[in-house]
Amino acid sequence: MIDMLRPTIGISCDYDKEKQNSKIHRGYYEAVVEAGGLPILIPNIAVNHTREILAVLDGIIFTGGPDVEPAYFKEPAIPGLGYINPIRDELEISLCRQAMEEDIPILAICRGIQLLNIAMGGTIYQDLASQWSQDFLLKHSQSAPDWYGSHQVNLLKGSKLAKMLGASRLWVNSFHHQAIKDLAPGFKITARSDDGVVEGIESTSHNFAVGIQWHPEKMWERDGRMLGLFKGLVSAATKN
Numbered sequence: 001m002i003d004m005l006r007p008t009i010g011i012s013c014d015y016d017k018e019k020q021n022s023k024i025h026r027g028y029y030e031a032v033v034e035a036g037g038l039p040i041l042i043p044n045i046a047v048n049h050t051r052e053i054l055a056v057l058d059g060i061i062f063t064g065g066p067d068v069e070p071a072y073f074k075e076p077a078i079p080g081l082g083y084i085n086p087i088r089d090e091l092e093i094s095l096c097r098q099a100m101e102e103d104i105p106i107l108a109i110c111r112g113i114q115l116l117n118i119a120m121g122g123t124i125y126q127d128l129a130s131q132w133s134q135d136f137l138l139k140h141s142q143s144a145p146d147w148y149g150s151h152q153v154n155l156l157k158g159s160k161l162a163k164m165l166g167a168s169r170l171w172v173n174s175f176h177h178q179a180i181k182d183l184a185p186g187f188k189i190t191a192r193s194d195d196g197v198v199e200g201i202e203s204t205s206h207n208f209a210v211g212i213q214w215h216p217e218k219m220w221e222r223d224g225r226m227l228g229l230f231k232g233l234v235s236a237a238t239k240n
């Protein structure tokens with residue numbers, strides 16, 4: 001007999017075009033289990049089932065992956081743009097807008113933070129190295145191991161992000177060449193690296209819509225504070 005069902009946490013998957021597999025790093029779903037949720041992987045299926053997918057989810061994680069098609073923020077592609085996956089973009093933009101409309105808790109990681117910002121009306125730098133206009137830019141595509149914190153971020157005091165992490169400044173890993181440019185309406189910036197690049201955002205009007213630019217799914221086994229992000233999502237997704 002099951003005393004209490006765990007909240008279901010959907011996890012968007014990447015697509016391996018060579019092997020034709022939907023896939024995702026174990027760190028995402030193992031963190032959800034560790035945080036008390038039940039992970040459900042969402043494959044790259046056609047977009048028409050957004051509402052049915054969300055009907056079985058109490059929360060959702062938008063994961064890391066390739067660049068988002070810049071047409072979604074009304075820009076042509078520049079030379080620095082990387083690989084894009086139109087099928088994944090279409091599904092996730094639709095899922096994200098619908099989840100926000102239904103106020104389903106969202107944790108948006110790396111590509112996810114960009115997707116969340118774009119879906120809600122913001123823009124991104126398609127390529128930091130060629131578009132960042134200030135003198136100082138940190139290395140955001142680290143060459144160190146994926147669990148290793150390669151630069152620091154400053155967290156906004158009182159934000160959900162700072163509370164979940166229990167910190168005001170911490171080391172994070174970094175695997176992105178894009179970043180948020182114009183923030184979507186209804187959001188606030190909750191983390192920046194020392195060069196000013198946005199590393200965290202959250203909605204000011206939703207129950208839980210939190211985005212981060214780094215990869216906690218690859219850090220939580222070594223830095224327990226990172227599990228706090230998944231616990232925060234599961235807690236927000238728990239029905240009272």
Ligand SMILES: [Mn+2]
Nearest residue numbers: 140173174213
């Ligand atoms: Mn970074």
